[in-house]
Amino acid sequence: MVTWCNLLVCLLLSHCSKVACWNAPRGCCFIGSAASLLNHYKECHFSVVSCCLCRSSVSQGDILEHFKGDCSIHEATFERAHNPTTQDLGEVTRACLEMKKAMGRIGEEIMSLKTSLNQCCEDIRARDVSCIQLLEDQASRIGDLNALCAAGFTEQQRALEKAAADMSVVVTNDGNRNRELISQELCAHSDRLITGTEKVSTTVISNRELLIKKLHAESNRLIACTKGLSREFDNFCGQREYHWYTSDWAHMKATAMKGGSADSISPTWYAFGYKVGFYLELRKNENGELHLNYFFTIHPGRYDSDLGWPFSKSLEFKIIHPKCRSMDISYEINADFHREEPAFQKPIGTRTRGFGAVSLCSAEKLDTGRFLRGNTLHVFLEVKS
Known part of the structure; x- marks a missing residue:
């Protein structure tokens, strides 16, 4: 009976007695029950932790600001781009900025679409x-x-x-x-x-x-x-950006080595009312090397009679690296500077003649640079206003 009474007294004291945080000398104003003290300590901003870089003692709430501005080792090593962690952080930052810009453009387009609807x-x-x-x-x-x-x-x-x-x-x-x-x-x-x-x-x-x-x-x-x-x-x-994953790279190389050239044609889509597409061409030169050509085409569409001709938009061709976006291979063309090209005239027949990046890169560079994921090559075309 005495044991149960002692236990009951301990429980009442732990829930009813008021205690202060042991970080009170550093400025913490917490006062609460003894049972809630441990949970408070896990979140207390006045707890002192050690910086993982300079090993100096910093308040738990100020560790992020310390790492951004006050850490001496972080400042000394910030400019070194050879650290893989720094490179990954830079790539993540750039990706975040690109996503914010894309979300901003999408928001503006959605607002305009809502207005039209x-x-x-x-x-x-x-x-x-x-x-x-x-x-x-x-x-x-x-x-x-x-x-x-x-x-x-x-x-x-x-x-x-x-x-x-x-x-x-x-x-x-x-x-x-x-x-x-x-x-x-x-x-x-x-x-x-x-x-x-x-x-x-x-x-x-x-x-x-x-x-x-x-x-x-x-x-x-x-x-x-x-x-x-x-x-x-x-x-x-209309879809102004188009990502395409061509999965017949090995077959294209074998065909080009045997017959001199091979191509792979993308699906078509509408951009600014124009029905467009592109195709990749592997061609073997006199030295037996394979080089990749990247050509833009226009197909007959249902709005051709209402559009302006010749085609005068800007184009960006790009080969996407699966892991490192800084290694992407890109090429831009302003069709307004090539108004006499047959490729930018109103299409007659199935499609216009291709126009774009000739010898954008070699097949060897794509293979050794690890641009392929399995047998798939990721390419990208953007039609800009």
């Missing part, structure tokens, strides 16, 4: 309201026309019934003497009734045809608006 939605809503108003107006006109027809028929029927009653009285009074006159009157009333019916029928048909024509016109305008939105979407959101 919102405008399109407003246009479509306005068209819907116009169509609904037109349909209501035509329905009202048809209702009025039906009422007019019914009233006309009723009036003519009453007139005919009155004429028949009058003629009956005349026949009763005058006998056969006025029979021919009665017949003529009845025929005249019948002709007038038929003429009125034909006019009403013609009016109904004319209004119906007019309504159909207006509805067709509104439908055509909506279709044109939708097509225009699709074209603007392709022009604005």
Whole structure:
């Protein structure tokens, strides 16, 4: 019984008694239960830790600032780029900056796309309201026309019934003497009734045809608006950067060594409304060496009639190293400086003739530089405005 009481007293003291952090002389203001002291110490910024470079004692909360600015060994070795850790840190920093720039551009494009889509939605809503108003107006006109027809028929029927009653009285009074006159009157009333019916029928048909024509016109305008939105979407959101992983490198080299050349053609995509693509060509020279050519092509697209010709955008060709981006091989071309080239004219046939980087690098450089991952080569093309 005494043991349980002692244990209970210890537990109450550990949870209820107040203690201060042992870093209080360094400025920590923590006061809490004894049970929470250990968890606080793990997060206390006033705890002293040792710098992994200069071995000096630094507060746990200031270790990052110390490493950035105050560490003498870090400053002395910061300029040395031969350290693999420093190189990796630089590459990570550059990659982060590139990602931030890309995210900024993507954000701007998304905001512009949202603006265009919102405008399109407003246009479509306005068209819907116009169509609904037109349909209501035509329905009202048809209702009025039906009422007019019914009233006309009723009036003519009453007139005919009155004429028949009058003629009956005349026949009763005058006998056969006025029979021919009665017949003529009845025929005249019948002709007038038929003429009125034909006019009403013609009016109904004319209004119906007019309504159909207006509805067709509104439908055509909506279709044109939708097509225009699709074209603007392709022009604005078309894929301007294209990464391609060609996985037939060994086959290309074997074919080029045997036949003199081999190529590999990329899929096509839309950039700024142009349907574009590229292809890689391995060609053997007189010394038996294989060199890689990188050519840009334009294919017939659905917006060619609305685009400006010749093609005048800038192009960046690049071969991506799988591990070290600083080893990437790149080449840029401004098509505006080569406006007479057939490759940048409006395509006739399947595609234009290729234009780009001739002898961008040798196959040996790609193999020895470890640009290949297995049998796959990573290439990249960007179409710039």
